[in-house]
Amino acid sequence: GxxxxxxxxxxAHISKHVDIPHRDAGTFLDAVSFLSSANRGEPPRLGRRVAIYGGGNTAMDAARTAKRLGAEEAMIIYRRDRKSMPAHDFEADEALEEGVKINWLRTIKEIDRSTFKVEVMELDADGRPQPTGKFESLEADTLILAVGQxxxxxxxxxxxxxxxxxxxxxxxxxxxxxxxxxxxxxxxxxxxxxxxxxxxxxxxxxxxxxxxxxKGSTYRRAPRHPLIGHEKLHLWYRTSAPQVEQARLPAKERAGTFDEILHNLSEDAALFEARRCLSCGNCFECDGCFGACPEDAIIKLGPGKRYQFNFDLCTGCAVCYEQCPCDAIEMTDETDETDVAQAANP
Ligand SMILES: Cc1cc2nc3c(=O)[nH]c(=O)nc-3n(C[C@H](O)[C@H](O)[C@H](O)COP(=O)(O)OP(=O)(O)OC[C@H]3O[C@@H](n4cnc5c(N)ncnc54)[C@H](O)[C@@H]3O)c2cc1C
Ligand code: SF4
Ligand code: SF4
CATH class of the missing domain: 3.50.50.60 (FAD/NAD(P)-binding domain)
Structure with missing residues (x-):
């Protein structure tokens, strides 16, 4: 009140469960509890071989965490293929680099001690996994369920x-x-x-x-500029520069450490990369129009305030418009002067 x-x-923090018939099975864990206990520094005993059931980011995190906690084998079992997995592609790539095995198109049918009977699946025309009646055996000491929350x-x-x-x-x-x-x-x-x-x-x-x-009112989003496509930009002054690569922790150095894999850019490199912004449709105060106007019809209003057009001096030659790198100036009929002023001073 x-x-x-x-x-x-x-x-969404309640781990979903699936019923898998099992006899004398090893440890069953749910991924969210496993990850939070690992995060608290109190990981459960996992055994040598860990199976993770699911194909989302949580499954990838659980498998990669199990590896870091010393599991010799961490294998993901997922009922669809790589194209249909909910995990980010890069998560799967990094997991594979770290030695996680991924068994695509498999469901667990039953567990007998450490032997997992899995059925090979195939995707139907709607992308739904369907049983094939073909079975395989996999071995694991622990099963971590990561089938959603x-x-x-x-x-x-x-x-x-x-x-x-x-x-x-x-x-x-x-x-x-x-x-x-x-x-x-x-x-x-x-x-x-x-x-x-x-x-x-x-x-x-x-x-x-x-x-x-x-406040008893309704929020209305302010009108937005029309989208400016690449074809409207005048990028004559741009040069090419290779992308600054973010350093990555090599896969063989990741075992046993929870250090960040993708390192940050330095401040200088981040500023350099940010300068690639083409500012499509938004004046970024390059002074190009101000310098180019043959009639001195453009008035500079100061940092952050952009420009004003003096329509008594403007002849409509369009020099400012044609050189504006980001198409922030709009040429309109002279009976509708306000649009030109608004374009460079929105
Ligand atoms: C293992 C894992 C990996 C993930 N990886 C990614 C990823 O790589 N990229 C990505 O974009 N997303 C990822 N996600 C999903 C992402 O974490 C969530 O989509 C996002 O955090 C949702 O934000 P939220 O604010 O709704 O909930 P949460 O971030 O879960 O925050 C909810 C908060 O509410 C608190 N709370 C719960 N119940 C109560 C209550 N009754 N009273 C008061 N407080 C309560 C909780 O303690 C928690 O602090 C991942 C999720 C998991 C579990
Ligand atoms: S309107 Fe265009 S040319 Fe003029 S200052 Fe802004 S970005 Fe530069
Ligand atoms: S259109 Fe007007 S403001 Fe633009 S360059 Fe020509 S005279 Fe100057």
């Missing part, structure tokens, strides 16, 4: 108006508000792609709408 509005983003939204069930999807995610409208006025939600707990970028975007989107809702 005591709040007029709230944004809820509790994530559910969100725990039970605490919202008693709140009137809130609707849920069958997977317990909370339904929100286009403003990120649930069916209960004033309660907004976002991130993994709403039906959407689950990534950091999406969750951060939800937070930003919800904050704007929540602020407007508290």
């Amino acid at each position: 005591g709040f007029d509005a709230v944004f809820v983003a509790v994530g 559910d969100t725990d939204t039970a605490f919202l069930e008693a709140v009137p108006g809130i609707a849920f999807k069958p997977d317990h995610t909370v339904v929100v409208d286009e403003n990120m508000m649930t069916g209960h006025a004033g309660i907004f939600a976002g991130g993994d707990m709403v039906p959407s792609e689950r990534s950091v970028t999406v969750a951060v975007g939800h937070g930003k989107h919800a904050a704007r709408h929540l602020d407007a809702w508290l």
